[in-house]
Amino acid sequence: MSESSQAIAADRDDADIAALKARIRKAAEAVRERTPMAQSFTNFVTINLVANAQLAAGGAAAMSFLPDDVIDTATMSGADYINVGTLLPFYKDALPKIARAFHKTGHKWVLDPVAAGIGSTRTEILRAFRAAPPTIVRGNASEIIALATMWGLVSPDDATRPAGVESVDEVEAAVEPAKALARFLAASAPDGEAAVAVSGKADLVTDGETVYRLPGGSAMMAKITGAGCSLGGVTAVCLAVTDPLTAALAATALYDRAGEAAEQVSNGPGSFQVAFLDALWNTTPDQIASSEILTV
Ligand SMILES: Nc1ncnc2c1ncn2[C@@H]1O[C@H](COP(=O)(O)OP(=O)(O)OP(=O)(O)O)[C@@H](O)[C@H]1O
Ligand SMILES: Cc1ncsc1CCO
C-alpha cells in the first residue's frame, strides 16, 4: 500500500471507531434510561453475581431453569443469557428446546460456553446450539477455540483439549476461531448481525469482519469467580438495547473500566468483588464510550 492510501485507510479506521463509540455511548445511556431486563439460565456458582452485575450496570435480572418459564418470559426479556457452567441431566433437553424457541422467534441471546470441550452432556448441548445459534458468544479464549472447533468452523488442532472453566489459551490464539464463529452466527441471524467476545488480559470483540481489541481491566478480575459469567449477563443487558457488536463492545469496555476502578479501592478478592459492583454502578456512559478500542 502506498503512503497516501495508508493515510486514507487510517482516516477511515478513525471515522469507523468514532461512529462505533457514538453507538456505544447511546447504548450505555439507553441501558441507564430504560433498565432493560435480560433473563438468565446460568450456573449455580455465580448466579448471584450475574444478577447483581446486571442491576449494577443499569439493567434488570430474572433467573430461571424452566423452559416454559424462559420461553414465556422471552417476550418481556430484551435478550436472554445462557451459561453452561454447571449442568444437570435435564438440561440436555431443556437448553436445546429453549434455543430452538429463540431461533423460531428471532429472540436475541448471549451464550457463555463455559468449559466447552468437557463432558459428553455439555458437548451434546453445545453441539445442539449449532442448529439454533445465539446472537453473541462470550467466553475465554479456550472456550471460543473449543466451540468453533466443535462446530466444525476451524480445523481441529491441539487446542481442542478440554479447557476447564479457566482459559489455558491466550486471547491471541482465539482470533481466527472467534472470527469464524462470528461469521457463522451472523449467517444464521435474522438481521445478519452477530458478535463474539473473547475475554482475557486484553479483550477481543469481532463481528467476523473487523477485530477490535480493548486493553485494560484488572488481574484481580480473574481472582473472583464469575467476572466472565457476569460479563455475559451484562452483555445480554446491552444487547436488549443495541446491535450485537455495539453490545459486546459496550459491556467489555464497562468491565475493563470498572475492574480498574475496583482495583484502586480494594485489597483482596472479597473487597474487590464488592468494589467491582459499585464501580459497575458508578462508571458513566462517557467513560465507557471513551475507552480505547484498537483495530490492529
Ligand atoms: N489478567 C487480566 N488483566 C485484566 N483484565 C482481566 C484479566 N483477566 C481477566 N480479565 C477481565 O476479567 C473479565 C472476565 O474474563 P475472564 O477471561 O477471566 O473470564 P472467564 O474465564 O470466563 O471467567 P469466569 O468463568 O470465572 O466467569 C473480563 O472483563 C476480562 O477483561
Ligand atoms: C467455578 C465454576 N465452575 C463451574 S461454572 C464456574 C464459574 C466460573 O465459570
Ligand SMILES: [Mg+2]
Ligand atoms: Mg467463564
